[in-house]
Amino acid sequence: MDTKDIKRQLNISLWISFFTGIFFFTIFTKDKNFHNFLICFLVSSLYSFVLVFGNYYSNSYLNKKYSWIDNTKRRIILGILSTVLVNVILVIVCNYLNFIVLQKNNPDHFFSGQLGFVNWLIINIALLISAIMHAKGFMEEWKKSSRKEVVEQKLIAKSANAQFESLKNQLDPHFLFNSLNVLSALIDENPNQAQRFTASMSKIYRYVLEQKDKELVTVEEEIEFAKTYCELLKTRFEDSVSFDFMVNEAALKSYVVPLSLQLLLENCIKHNFATSSKPLHIKIFTENGFLLIENNLQQREQVKESAGIGLSNIVQRYSLLTKLNVFIEKSDDFFRVKIPMLTQKVSAMSSQPSQESMAYQRAAKRVQELKGFYGNLISYCLVIPFLIFVNLYTSPQYLWFVWPMLGWGIGLASHALKVYGVGRAWEEKQIRKILDKEQSK
Missing domain, CATH: 1.10.287 (Helix Hairpins)
Incomplete structure (x- = not known):
């Protein structure tokens, strides 16, 4: 047993002994002297120590076997049965020691007359105190469990928030690095286009900076940004790439994670070759609550292993915001990604x-x-x-x-x-x- 708990039970027993001793000495003792007060205190100590520790050990045993939180019903039923049984036995033992052994009353009258009534009265008082302690124990266990759950939820929330911020912070250097690569290629190929590309890139990067602290943006905002980004890509690839937007107006007020379209469009360009004779066709459309990005499959050979930031970033960010999944479909002819459009702008989405x-x-x-x-x-x-x-x-x-x-x-x-x-x-x-x-x- 815990030493701290035993000391607490000792303090409880002493205080109960003191106050009940004073009560019986004041109300029921005719001769008010120190000797009689000492007797009242010792008799009260007999009852309080036996009853307090008897209930404490029986409750401790039940608490080890049955949790107040996980086995509430069984714990309460067994608690009531053990309380009645333990208190009846302990009160009868204490009463026998008090009235028969110490006060020398006739044992034949122990369960009848005035002694029988005293037995019944003290049993009820003991049951009352025990019921109060049971209720107190239940509430303490529930509060402890609630505090533990709150701490766990706070830790989960902090962890999720830190993870989400980390994922968002990947986007700035990732976007800038890829854009600079495109700009570097254009400088050699077409300096005039490189100049226009730089102006467009500044507008796009402004959007990136504006949205970086948001968990969600409207589909309308993301589509407008994607169209600007597609114009930038057209500057480089000209007629080698085509874009087709078919987004239902009713879906424009829904929400998606920021820069999801930009990352998916970038994936299409990165993993597929595009030429004038074999152009890459990219479609952006809505269907059954999802925003879809689809391209004809013209997969290029990877010179080096991909970092995998784009698609995995979107999947992980959605997993932190909603139970709805991101779907990836691939066939011999096309590659398609379906991202869910959310209807409420909250931290944890659910239908x-x-x-x-x-x-x-x-x-x-x-x-x-x-x-x-x-x-x-x-x-x-x-x-x-x-x-x-x-x-x-x-x-x-x-x-x-x-x-x-x-x-x-x-x-x-x-x-x-x-x-x-x-x-x-x-x-x-x-x-x-x-x-x-x-x-x-």
């Missing part, structure tokens, strides 16, 4: 709530139900013993406390059935069935 999100919402609702039930149970355990005490102290001949105890008890039982009953399992089964059906579509 419907994820199963994890729905599970979290159900878990949060479950916690509220459990908190309500435990609040009801603790109130019952606090108020009913108080009413019993008032009843027996003021009018013991008429036991009126039975009626609120029964009425409230029935309500508490119905509350327990609602929280842990058969209907709960049926509801969770139906939710699981619906989720499985949606995933299979």
